[in-house]
Amino acid sequence: MTTALEKKMRRPSWMTPFGEEGLGDVFFDRLWPEWRRDMGEEWTPTVDLFEKEGNYHLKAELPGFNKEDISVSLSEGTVTLTGKKESSHEEKTEEYHIKEMSSGSFTRSFELPGEVDEEKIDANYKDGVLTVIMPKKNGSKAKRIEVH
Incomplete structure (x- = not known):
């Protein structure tokens, strides 16, 4: 379903x-x-957003980022993730044979289907995965609208 x-x-x-x-x-x-x-x-991280046990859960894969360079904000029912990863190379004198490691920034925003308790939102970054748990406000459910 x-x-x-x-x-x-x-x-x-x-x-x-x-x-x-x-x-x-x-x-x-x-x-x-x-x-x-x-x-x-911009690089775009992969994200899962789902509901479980009265909470919205957002998980984003952010390998190689420092926790200090990741930001989570909530405004008018929209949660926004931003981040920036600096290049690990201090000098530009290398002669690359392969260069796949990236640096840069990203921004992703997601409209939540219901209201959340902003005071109880928890964000954790571990092993390259950002997890944001947003408790739904009591009585906050998606409303099904009948089509006539």
Whole structure:
């Protein structure tokens, strides 16, 4: 069974006819893996957002980030994650044969389907995974609207 939250986050299949990556992306990524970094595209972490035991749970994979460089905010029912990862290379004199380690920033925002108790939100970062637990306010349930 698909929940309202899953439907809200799902991308229509017509937008991605070749899967998550377009055909051009596959071609360019294989020939020049650094082309996206050179274009300044933000990195996008993978995220799971689900409901369990009266809470919304948000998990984001953020490998290589320092806890101090990750921010979580909530405004008007929307939770926003931001982060920045600096390059670990101090000098630019290396002659790379392969360079896949990335640096940069990201921002992701998600509209929650119900109200949360802002005073009880808990965020934890461990082993490259950010976990945010947001207790739902009493009586906060998604409302099903009948279509006539």
